[in-house]
Amino acid sequence: MNNAGQAYEVVIGLEVHAQLLTKSKMFCACGADFGLPANTQTCPVCLGMPGTLPVINRTAVEMAVRAGLALNCAIRSKNRFARKNYFYPDLPKGYQISQYEAPICENGVVEVAVGDSRKPIRVRRAHLEEDAGKNVHDGDNRAVSLVDLNRAGTPLLEIVTEPDMRSADEVVAYLKMLRDILMYLDVCDGNMEQGSLRCEPNLSLRPVGQQAFGTKVELKNINSFKFVKDAIEYEIKRQTKVLNGGGKIQQETRLWNVDKGVTATMRSKEEAHDYRYFPDPDLVPLDLAQDWIDALRMALPELPEARQKRFVTDYGLPDYDAGVLTTSKALADYFEACVTLHNQPKTVSNWVMGELLRELNNAGCSAASSPVSPERLVSLLQLVDKGTISLKVARDIFPELYASGKSPEQIVQAKGLTQVSDEGALEKVIGEVMAKNPAQVAQYRSGKDTVLGFFVGQVMKASGGKANPGKVNELLKKKLAG
């Protein structure tokens, strides 16, 4: 059978593993840091030694509840841990402690912006679990595999959506929104390259108009927003081709191959594990006090969506500006710190989104650690306002301001960039420019007002950009009028 030409709709759900920013691991007192020498961040508990027992990390539970509340989930006060049983060398106990029947967060929803509209993505559940270690196969002796258990037992929040997304762009929008929220809450650093935020889309196609879902494929090994988009778009093309050729999609897990830009089978449904989940008898079920949950809810910071709305209503910013400024908590905090000192929100927004963000992005730096403090940026803007320097000069010196650590005043003074507003000095320059361009003077005087722009440009050029453009305009009109 050939289905060439059939149009398909893609249906995507997402599993995200977010590593929680706790100081210690999920069930023991070991640190949860990244990049230490192999197996130096371990103890008998996370090594799964005989007779050792897990103890739940309270901060991890708190972070899970806060994330759940931010994702508009119901918090299940009575939740419990379960064992997921499978053998793998990076899994020291032969089971992972996770949550199964009774996850801590359920039934949430987040709204993401898709084009001009907003779309709700439902969160089915978010549950706590411990991470596994890492197997290392590329040592000097390739006949030997090594196991590093530094990461074993670090806390993860697994956040699972309903199959609500219909394009790679929607997935990226959701993922960015989720990452922003987790970072706003300080529960995850959002670093996809280091694996502290990992996403696994599951994806199926169905003929447009069909209700029933197609056979789904799970994608793994995706560690950047770009790869999310690439992998999904590749997989849509691959599945379309299979279906149009009359083939069937196999239920399987596929790995994204970054170098080749393709997905390839990792394991088929037949090879899938029977995890034999059962409640972990080493841990008593959690029973979270409603007061505690309520207190955490009260203490939640303003989330990106609400902050974006507030930026529009309180500061009169365009939607676009509010969206850019609230992509990270640090950037939004930076903006608000500036506005507190200098109540011209749109001007500040232009500078933060323009000059500042460009430098920050080039340096791969967060607004929280910007070398130009809000105070410095505001003093630069105030130099423009007072007419001490022109807007052009301000823009020109920004890279130096960012790189040097000097104050705007120091730079302006050292370079002699103070704006010329002195009428005598400006009249002299105007006189010279007029003398050099008698034809244009004649044009102006015969009624061709547009030539004024030419004169402003020439005067500014002659003054090395230091002339006050407002004053130049005013004086030019007077002089040209004769």
Next chain:
Amino acid sequence: MSLHKLTLRELSDTFGKGEVTAAEIVRAYTLRINQVEPKVKAYISQVKEAAMAQAEALDQKLKGWRRTMPLMGMPLAIKDNICTQGVLTTCASRMLATFVPPYDATAIARLRGQSYLLLGKTNLDEFAMGSSTENSAFGPSRNPWNLGAVPGGSSGGSAAAVAADECVVALGSDTGGSIRQPAACCGVVGLKPTYGRVSRYGLVAFASSLDQIGPITKDVADAAMLLNVIAGHDAWDSTSANLPVPDYTKALKKKDVKKLRIGVPREYFAEGLDPEVEQAVMAAVEELKTLGGEIKDVALPTTDAAVATYYLIATAEASSNLARYDGVKYGLRSKQSHTLLEMYMKTRQEGFGPEVKRRIMLGTYALSAGYYDAYYAKAQAARTLIRRDFEAAFREVDLIVTPVMPTPAFKLGEKSEDPLQMYLSDIYTISVNLAGNPAISIPCGFSKAGLPIGLQLIGRPFEEETVLRGAYAYEQATDWHKKRSAVR
């Protein structure tokens, strides 16, 4: 003075008064162990030299000072599934034949805090799975009363060591009767505390929701003394109860059971109970009546379901608990393997004995997709019913009295080919683990063949004091506990 014949209380008093040094105690026990151990085989490993060094250091430190802590200088044997820092902890398995834990179990840390002396680690059924200590990778232990009989299990080594005076007291662990049943076989006292009373941290898990560490001693007062040291909340064990710990020795002031209502469950005196055992237990019930107890019939109607329930829950948990023995991190790794899967399979094939394999398979099956509801979930529901039976019964009575085991100790090899018969030897003890209550086994007579018979007293959760009081009253009125095995 034959130090090895003393009870813990007597030896502790003697040491406390300075009448004997720790070194003299270790010397006496070394002599005794050297005499009888070749016959009894209670220990897997002995650390008498280390004990002597510790004893000498302790004596040195104590010069001119009073000995204040009750377990100080006391020579103990510890079941070899309880982790002892720096000392081999094998679980009687080839899998852990070379395993030396870098940490102490919490119960051991508390003993160490009192400067106890460790004589050695005692034999058990591999990973505590069994009722005769025959499932040990290092060979069976013997019953000191009759070297042709089993000492019971799984804490058979600890019970035999106490019965043969090879230690003053011992620790065992009890998942389905593994303290009480060998105590009954060996004519000593064995106490399974309430689940959560003693920390499980460092007890190598068999079935996490059932396991509990407890004392095996020569008499009831010693059990109370030892429980005082090991009981209490532990932040390292989430299932340990955060409740105050009473001084259990104070429960022994009364030598009667006046005003105590004592229940006798008819379901425990049905088919399969050896007449000699029944007679001894019923005589004990009469004695308790004489001591002022009000004897009542009680019903535990779900008793029938206990063995099936237990062997589903315990094996399910075991199948997961024993997954960590994979050859990757510690213990045995098969030298015959070339791939990962081969390493797993051959390591576990070579490392585990037949009973452990049987239980891992049973448990894996019970948890498998499609079988979970019919087996594991059903067993959990039955467990709730069993617990409710006890709750209902304990609204009527303060103690429940039963046999510990259907028969006296059986012969070595008699049941080792028939797992189901072996499982039935725990029929009177496993319900207590499923319900979580405390229970004690104390001697209450002998068979015609001269083997000890045990009496079980079960109490409400965290009412070990009532259990100890009842046991102590009975013990004071009888001489069974004074009879010692003839092994020399």
